[in-house]
Structure formats: C-alpha cells, structure tokens
Amino acid sequence: MPSSPEDTARNTPSGAPESLILHTTDNGVSWITLNRPEAMNAVTWDQRERIIALLAEASADPGIRAVVLTATGRGFCAGADLRGAPATGDRVPGDVARMIRLGAQRLIAAVLDCEKPVIAAVNGTAAGIGAHLAFACDLVLAAESAKFIEVFVRRGLVPDGGGAYLLPRLIGPQRAKELMFFGDSLPAPDAERLGLVNRTVPDEELPATARAWAQRLAEGPTRSIALTKQLVNASLDSDRTTAFAAEAMAQEINMTTQDANEGVASFVERRAAKYRGI
Secondary structure (H helix, E strand, O other), X not given: OOOOHHHHHHOOOOOOHHHHEEEEEEOOEEEEEEOOHHHOOOXXXXXXXXXXXXXXXXXXXXXXXXXXXXXXXXEEEOOEOHXXXXXXXXXXXXXXXXHHXXXXXXXXXXXXXXXXXXXXXXXXXXXXXXXXXHXXXXXXXXXXXXXXXXXXXXXXXXXXXXXXXXXXXXXXXXXXXXXXXXXXXXXXXXXXXXXXXXEEEOHHHHHHHHHHHHHHHHOOOHHHHHHHHHHHHHHOOOOHHHHHHHHHHHHHHHOOOHHHHHHHHHHHOOOOOOOOOO
16 A cells, blocks of 8 residues: 655654554545554554544545545454543443544544545455444445454444444345344455445455545546535435435535536537546
C-alpha cells in the first residue's frame, strides 16, 4: 500500500496514533491504513479517533476526492481493542450506552457521512466492528483469503457499531440474523454472493484493484458523487415523497457545480469530460 516519507518519519516504537494509522495522499486519494498487524489490527481508542479525524479532513479538503481504508498484515480489523481506552471509574447506568454512542457508532457514522466516496480494501479477517467498518464503506473490495465474522454472539454480546442497522439494509433481515445469531466465519466469495462485497480478487491483486477503483473515483465529479452517496444512504430510511424531494434538491445543488457544467458541455461537444471535483 502507498506510504510517504512523512508517514515513515511519524512511525515511532512508542505506538503513537500516527504509527498505528498510516496515512498518505496520492493523486487525490487519501489512503488510511490500520497498522497493528501483530494484533490483527484490532482497533484501539487512539486509532479510532485518528480514523475519524482523517475522514473529517477528507471531507473538508477539496484536494482529496476519494478515500481507501485498508490494513497491513493478515487482518483487516479483528474488532475493538478497548485496552487503550481512557481510564474510567466505577461503571454507572448509562456508561455503556454513552461509550457505544461516542465510540463505535461515531466511527461508523464518520464513514457513512464522509463527503468523499470510501473504498474498503479488505486484506484479511474483518470481525465485529472491523466487519461493520468495511460494510459502512461505499464500495468493498476483498482479498480471496478475507473473511467476515459477526463475532459478538460468540462473546454473549449484542452487535455494536451499527451492525443491526447496516446488515439488514445490505442483505435483508433473515440473512443478517443468520450471520449475527451464529457468528460463523463468512469467506469473502460468499460475502460477495450475498451482496456484502462488490468484488473479490486474488490477494496479490487487492492493492492494484483498490488503486484503480480509487483513481476512477478521484477523476470523477466529486460533488455529484457526494450528493449521490447522500441520496442512496438516506433513501433506505425515507418514504417516496421525501426521497423524491431530496433528489430534486440534490439536482438543484449539483447544477451549480463546475463539474456539472463540464459534463454537459463535454456531451454537447462530443469529447471526454475533465472533472476537477468542484
């Protein structure tokens, strides 16, 4: 995966957030890479905050036009590692709900709300919140060796990180319940057949495929894609009247962009469009 001198310089043995989350921008693509291979990239509190911040930066930076989430080693993300969370006192009612709202749910919301398209390049096991992190992305690429596990039931836990929201919308309630009730490992090819993964590729082809998809997105009409993402995500919770109104407003907003004017002009002039993301 891409790396930069800045990333190398920031990598320190102390396990700072910058070393546990590698970040580089390449041709308009923000690459966010989980980097705790010895822990199968179980995500820490610091890593979560770093990912959220980088997604917010991607939304605000016109130079970033797509995002790729991936990881080093054999695992994409083995779930949450709470050992790095800030210390708390005795637990009182409300603490757990608050922790979930401010933690796992914030992470998933950051992906769903990112104003740039987000690709998950799943290089290995994605379990628990790791699976939900992938499913929240706009497009999911998976290595053939990757697998997805709704691990919560194995620990006697309720799914968090928006799992009970995401999965029924992606594959329907019956399939979602099967995965969540049994906690079986789901190989990437089966996940693709269910509709959880867009494309499964040989392990060695994952980085190049992710780069190619991200570059296509980065060369596209960024604001149009952002508005389309918002429409699709909102449609799952909207009635037809609300969805149609949102669509009309999105069209109104999009027609003020330079890319929309370029798209129409290129069609009339019978040439390839050159989008600038504005």
